[in-house]
Amino acid sequence: MATKQQAAATPVKPLSIAEQALQHSVYFDASTCEIKGDVVQLAAAWRSGHGPVSKQEAGLLLWHHCHRGEDGQTEVAAAGVVNSCLATLNSQDATTADKSIAAGILLTLCQADDKHKQAVVRAKAGPDSCCQVLHACLACRECSPRHVVALLASLASHPTSRAVLLKALQGAVPWPMYCQLLASSSKDHATAISTADFVRSLVAGHEALAVEAAAAGLLQALLGCAASHKSAAAVAAAAACLQAFCEASPDSRAKLGEGPGAIQILVDLLGPLLQPLLPGSSRSTSTSSSHPHPQQQQRWQHSHSLLT
Structure with missing residues (x-):
């Protein structure tokens, strides 16, 4: 059995896309939620925090749908989940878990298709741009930086979304x-x-x-x-x-x-x-x-x- 020192020294290995999909599939299959297959209802529960499922469960189920491939990603984006994820990241009332889920959903969409990068980088939470919201999350450490930094890296990998990020930073x-x-x-x-x-x-x-x-x-x-x-x-x-x-x-x-x-x-x-x-x-x-x-x-x- 590994000692605490050995465990602490072991670097955290990021999950591959396939491993993430399997992880979310297991959660989806185990869920007894009656609306788990209805992206529109899940999006409403995620956005409002009310409904037949909790906000956190709705977010995890939506994240699973993002791993279903292009059809699932298109459904999630069309249901307005991008804006509600950014609003969650910008909310002082959202839990750390909710913010991590929000960042994970956005990251999965951006890694899947460049068209989602353009939608995410141009999204706003009130007057705040996507770039401002993500950097605010990093500054106050309200959620794990892993998904937030990976999301910024994904956005910056495309010239168009990178230009939007740099413009939002306003030279600072x-x-x-x-x-x-x-x-x-x-x-x-x-x-x-x-x-x-x-x-x-x-x-x-x-x-x-x-x-x-x-x-x-x-x-x-x-x-x-x-x-x-x-x-x-x-x-x-x-x-x-x-x-x-x-x-x-x-x-x-x-x-x-x-x-x-x-x-x-x-x-x-x-x-x-x-x-x-x-x-x-x-x-x-x-x-x-x-x-x-x-x-x-x-x-x-x-x-x-x-x-x-």
Whole structure:
């Protein structure tokens, strides 16, 4: 049996789409709710908090319908669930569970089809935009950041919805918040991956944003993630984000070499992915993968100490 220390050190593995669908299918099959197959009635109960089922159960059942494929997703979107999910995320009266369900529904829709990204990113909760609502959730930690950050990353992955996000931020991108998410996600690699993916989408090809983010500490936060994280996928996501910084801004390339041991850490842990982009780096490596070799994990703790 694993000790508490071992359990605490085990990174949280995100569920695949198929695993999520199976999980929600089990809940749906076990439900005795008489209206569980009626998306319109479930949407009304989710929106109002009243009806033959609780708001939470209605939300979970709607989430199941989102995993039924295109037909289920179309039904859920047509029933006005996008706006009611955003309203739930923006409500001071909604529970943490309700907010997590709302973020999960929106994420599932956005991951399924780009047309849902456009509907979600343009939705509003009163005067507040989708972007404002999601960042407010992250700032006050009213629900788990995992689905919220993944939702932002999904929206930013499409050029049209990314432009809407940046316009809503009005030139005040909260880079320190993203640094904090990277620093606090050592036991949740899903959040680390989504945060790195989100930042990468924002700075890729945008020199001004890359310079802003670097000045706010994102390079150091990403280096810290790459040096200390136990998840190879999180390390690879941090590496890809650092590469986007280097390609977008010569200033970022210079800053990467300023930290003590930074170049050595990047070459040792990340292989050749960033080596051609790093200033003063001529060392060759034997690996051709951006993922660290398992034996390199023993050096992560030492590398992390060089950055702090």
